[in-house]
Amino acid sequence: MEAGVAQFLPLIILFAIFYFLIIRPQQQQQKKHQEMLSSLKKGDKIVTTGGLMAEIVKAEEDFIKIKLNDSVIVKLDRAFVSKKLNSEMKTLNYRVVIFISALIFGIVFSIPSLMQSEGGKKITLGLDLQGGLHMLLGIKTQEAVKSRIKSIAATLKYMLDDNEIIYDELKIDDESISFELLDDEDVARVNKLIKEEIKGIVLKNSGLKYIVDMTPKEIILTKKSAILQAVDTIRNRLDQFGLAEPTVAKQGEDKILVEVPGVKTPEQEQRIRELIARAAHLQMMAVDEDRAARVESMSPNEAKKYGDVILEDVKSHQKYLLRQIPILDGSMLTDARVGFDKNNQPVINFTLNGEGGRIFGDFSGKSVGKRMAVVLDNKVYSAPVIRERIGGGRGQISGNFTVEEAHDVAIALRSGALLAPVFVMEKRSVGPSLGADSIKASSIALILGFVLVVLFMILYYGMAGLIADVALVGNLFLILAIMSLFGATLTLPGMAGIVLTVGMAVDANVIISERIRELLHDKNSIAKSIERGYSNAFTAIWDANVTTLIAAVVLYVYGTGPIKGFALTMSIGIMASMLTAILGTHGIYQWILPKIDSERFNFWFGIKS
Amino acid sequence: MELFRYQEPIGFMKQSKRFSMLSVAVVFISLVLLFTKGFNYGIDFAGGTLIQVKYDGNAPLKDVRDRLNQTKKYKGASVTYFGSDDEIVIRTKSSSQVVGEDVGDEIRTLLKDSGKFEVRRVDMVGPKIGNELKEKGLMAMLLAIIGILIYVSFRFEWRFALASVMALIHDVTIAMGAIVLFDIEVNLDILAALLTILGYSLNDTIIVFDRIREGVRDIKSPDLGNIINESVTRTLSRTTLTSLTTFLVVLTLYLFGGEIIKGFSFTLLVGVIVGTYSSIFVASPILLWLGFDVQGFRAKEAAKLKREKEKEKMRAMYEQGTI
Numbered sequence: 001m002e003a004g005v006a007q008f009l010p011l012i013i014l015f016a017i018f019y020f021l022i023i024r025p026q027q028q029q030q031k032k033h034q035e036m037l038s039s040l041k042k043g044d045k046i047v048t049t050g051g052l053m054a055e056i057v058k059a060e061e062d063f064i065k066i067k068l069n070d071s072v073i074v075k076l077d078r079a080f081v082s083k084k085l086n087s088e089m090k091t092l093n094y095r096v097v098i099f100i101s102a103l104i105f106g107i108v109f110s111i112p113s114l115m116q117s118e119g120g121k122k123i124t125l126g127l128d129l130q131g132g133l134h135m136l137l138g139i140k141t142q143e144a145v146k147s148r149i150k151s152i153a154a155t156l157k158y159m160l161d162d163n164e165i166i167y168d169e170l171k172i173d174d175e176s177i178s179f180e181l182l183d184d185e186d187v188a189r190v191n192k193l194i195k196e197e198i199k200g201i202v203l204k205n206s207g208l209k210y211i212v213d214m215t216p217k218e219i220i221l222t223k224k225s226a227i228l229q230a231v232d233t234i235r236n237r238l239d240q241f242g243l244a245e246p247t248v249a250k251q252g253e254d255k256i257l258v259e260v261p262g263v264k265t266p267e268q269e270q271r272i273r274e275l276i277a278r279a280a281h282l283q284m285m286a287v288d289e290d291r292a293a294r295v296e297s298m299s300p301n302e303a304k305k306y307g308d309v310i311l312e313d314v315k316s317h318q319k320y321l322l323r324q325i326p327i328l329d330g331s332m333l334t335d336a337r338v339g340f341d342k343n344n345q346p347v348i349n350f351t352l353n354g355e356g357g358r359i360f361g362d363f364s365g366k367s368v369g370k371r372m373a374v375v376l377d378n379k380v381y382s383a384p385v386i387r388e389r390i391g392g393g394r395g396q397i398s399g400n401f402t403v404e405e406a407h408d409v410a411i412a413l414r415s416g417a418l419l420a421p422v423f424v425m426e427k428r429s430v431g432p433s434l435g436a437d438s439i440k441a442s443s444i445a446l447i448l449g450f451v452l453v454v455l456f457m458i459l460y461y462g463m464a465g466l467i468a469d470v471a472l473v474g475n476l477f478l479i480l481a482i483m484s485l486f487g488a489t490l491t492l493p494g495m496a497g498i499v500l501t502v503g504m505a506v507d508a509n510v511i512i513s514e515r516i517r518e519l520l521h522d523k524n525s526i527a528k529s530i531e532r533g534y535s536n537a538f539t540a541i542w543d544a545n546v547t548t549l550i551a552a553v554v555l556y557v558y559g560t561g562p563i564k565g566f567a568l569t570m571s572i573g574i575m576a577s578m579l580t581a582i583l584g585t586h587g588i589y590q591w592i593l594p595k596i597d598s599e600r601f602n603f604w605f606g607i608k609s
Numbered sequence: 610m611e612l613f614r615y616q617e618p619i620g621f622m623k624q625s626k627r628f629s630m631l632s633v634a635v636v637f638i639s640l641v642l643l644f645t646k647g648f649n650y651g652i653d654f655a656g657g658t659l660i661q662v663k664y665d666g667n668a669p670l671k672d673v674r675d676r677l678n679q680t681k682k683y684k685g686a687s688v689t690y691f692g693s694d695d696e697i698v699i700r701t702k703s704s705s706q707v708v709g710e711d712v713g714d715e716i717r718t719l720l721k722d723s724g725k726f727e728v729r730r731v732d733m734v735g736p737k738i739g740n741e742l743k744e745k746g747l748m749a750m751l752l753a754i755i756g757i758l759i760y761v762s763f764r765f766e767w768r769f770a771l772a773s774v775m776a777l778i779h780d781v782t783i784a785m786g787a788i789v790l791f792d793i794e795v796n797l798d799i800l801a802a803l804l805t806i807l808g809y810s811l812n813d814t815i816i817v818f819d820r821i822r823e824g825v826r827d828i829k830s831p832d833l834g835n836i837i838n839e840s841v842t843r844t845l846s847r848t849t850l851t852s853l854t855t856f857l858v859v860l861t862l863y864l865f866g867g868e869i870i871k872g873f874s875f876t877l878l879v880g881v882i883v884g885t886y887s888s889i890f891v892a893s894p895i896l897l898w899l900g901f902d903v904q905g906f907r908a909k910e911a912a913k914l915k916r917e918k919e920k921e922k923m924r925a926m927y928e929q930g931t932i
Contacts, residue, residue, distance in 0.1 A: 136738065266728045270714050277708030423706040427733040434729035441867030448865060449858035456854060460610045493798055496862060496870055500805065503858035507851040511816065514847045540819035543764055544812040550756040551808035555801060558749035563801045607611050
């Protein structure tokens with residue numbers, strides 16, 4: 001839920017900025033204008049919308065009498081008073097001030113991204129532009145439930161043995177444990193013991209037969225924690241692998257998103273994938289010496305009957321008969337490092353925690369002369385004969401390792417085992433050279449498209465076009481700055497979104513310029529044409545942009561990966577264009593209004609007459 | 610420079626029958642294409658693996674095909690040039706779930722001695738994800754349309770909303786038809802392009818509708834046809850200019866933006882053209898046929914204004930304490 005709100009945050013903040021910069025000033029401006037109109041009194045100097053300067057002779061309800069010069073007195077509709085003249089004329093208006101501040105804001109905050117400098121917040125390049133590995137992983141949570149039931153069985157067995165209760169046929173079938181007591185005097189004691197010691201289970205017994213199931217709540221909890229554990233474990237492993245800024249995050253209910261930028265070669269990528277997928281389940285298992293001789297002819301089912309399991313050697317594929325319930329496992333490991341044995345082969349030295357060390361010591365003390373197998377991910381790496389009690393809680397895994405492999409296995413062991421195996425649902429990997437090509441191509445398109453539009457606007461609208469172009473430049477800087485501040489990711493479709501915004505951002509100015517031209521053709525004054533042009537064009541631009549924004553926001557919410565980037569740049573672009581193209585250009589016109597020459601319409605607005 | 614200067618209304622609505630025949634025909638052909646040939650779904654939606662390989666020098670297309678055909682798993686995989694002679698793309702339906710070893714790794718080993726090459730991109734999408742993306746895409750399209758319908762009804766009137774959405778469906782259908790006709794692979798980026806067309810075409814239509822809304826208030830003639838003619842003519846200059854700048858930009862994207870976004874920019878090119886056409890020749894006639902009631906609208910507006918005035922008067926009287 002929090003993530004849901006968080007993903008809207010940039011848009012909400014943008015809207016807030018937007019509201020305070022455009023909508024509120026506009027409303028306040030209107031209010032001020034209204035107040036000014038109602039407060040007009042005799043003797044005030046005013047400018048009409050038509051641009052005439054006059055002095056008020058008498059203020060009536062709807063019309064006011066004004067004096068143009070000493071001899072001409074006319075009536076004027078109150079609504080056509082443009083402004084009251086104060087002693088000082090402002091040349092800089094609030095619109096220009098906002099626009100210039102926005103422009104400075106844009107330039108300052110886009111510098112880190114443009115210069116690729118060290119400090120400051122920057123736009124991150126998407127994996128499709130800088131190269132890297134993107135994976136969506138699924139988790140087989142059912143496996144976590146199975147292993148949880150196994151560990152419950154181990155606890156149960158330990159408990160029954162410890163209390164010297166005689167039982168038979170302790171078995172695990174899929175997701176439930178069953179066993180049978182031999183003595184009915186034990187029933188009450190066993191019920192009490194299990195209730196006290198083991199949580200999250202449902203106990204069913206009829207007579208001497210027992211069935212233990214996990215509660216549905218416990219199953220859900222186990223699945224959930226398996227996902228969280230997998231996210232943590234994979235993140236740990238990638239952090240230790242040594243590449244810059246990998247992302248590992250839970251996505252949706254049961255998926256994990258993994259993004260690793262900066263992967264150089266397919267070989268390196270494969271290594272990373274192997275590191276992620278490695279279960280890293282380390283076990284110390286006792287060899288069943290009594291039946292070991294028959295291992296070659298024994299079936300897995302027969303082995304299961306004895307409580308044994310048959311595993312193969314990683315190199316020679318020799319079969320071992322091992323006790324199913326391990327002596328200890330990787331959860332008691334505190335450290336694992338790469339080392340070299342006397343033949344200069346890479347090995348992994350590991351250290352156990354206190355409890356593990358004690359169990360290891362006790363077992364080795366009791367089992368001198370017997371073999372103990374080091375098992376990693378269900379493969380036997382070695383099965384040396386125990387010569388004496390091994391204290392200190394240290395051990396070694398030696399096997400068919402390359403140095404790189406040993407390094408990765410050590411990382412995986414240190415980060416802990418994956419409770420449930422992961423599988424790939426989606427994978428995208430882009431080589432760095434392709435990313436660079438994409439940046440080059442889309443930059444060329446952006447620059448070319450930009451230059452074409454800029455030239456076209458000047459050619460068609462003259463100075464009005466140039467003003468629109470200034471707004472366009474401001475728009476680009478604003479997009480970059482806002483994206484930098486949010487640390488947004490720029491993807492290839494995102495670049496396309498910016499290119500498209502360039503085309504669509506000038507639209508507002510085309511609409512405004514056309515309106516101004518229309519009004520000029522109808523013989524309106526320049527000042528009036530500009531003011532009326534902006535107010536006439538506003539509703540059209542507003543409605544058009546809001547509807548486009550609706551489409552972009554839907555795309556942002558429902559899009560995945562690169563598409564989100566496209567929707568983001570589009571949304572930012574649309575909102576920024578309202579600021580630059582409407583407010584900014586309006587301010588510039590008001591600023592330079594006194595300089596606009598009514599003789600040179602062609603130069604200023606690109607029209608004759 | 611001034612290309613279009615408003616002189617008098619152009620009789621668009623008189624010609625509307627002809628244009629609507631054209632639109633109906635093109636939409637029909639598009640639908641036939643969609644339902645007979647159908648989309649060529651890329652791996653994003655259909656699942657599968659795509660591998661982009663760049664060779665030093667010309668890519669040995671035949672050799673690559675032979676090598677793949679010798680294996681059981683990749684028999685019949687499609688191998689095509691991608692943008693240039695030294696780059697190829699291999700597409701296969703198979704995908705693997707195993708994290709450690711994937712199709713990309715296998716293909717790399719298969720092509721080992723076919724020349725000096727670099728694997729530049731491996732995209733693999735499992736079948737489950739593909740369906741999820743398809744559902745999400747459709748959902749996005751529907752939601753966008755519903756959102757737009759609500760907003761336009763709120764800002765204009767329901768007939769305007771209906772007309773603009775019908776124009777939208779017209780545009781998107783034709784764009785989809787073009788995608789099928791030119792055998793463009795439909796991936797996520799095409800979905801994004803279609804949604805952009807949705808936004809763009811609507812943008813165009815709204816600008817024209819805004820002028821019609823203004824015309825309904827200001828133009829003296831009570832005949833909707835005349836009002837539409839005048840409004841469309843007055844916005845003609847803007848419609849063509851904006852379409853032109855957008856077209857220019859999308860064209861540079863298509864020509865120089867790189868092979869990966871070719872499909873995306875092509876779809877947009879079609880969209881810009883169709884969107885411009887529809888805002889003039891499709892949306893407005895539909896508005897005419899839906900029988901938008903000018904007199905009624907004016908009466909309603911007048912009544913609204915009157916109510917507001919009266920309220921104001923009442924308030925003023927209260928404030929002055931004269932009631």
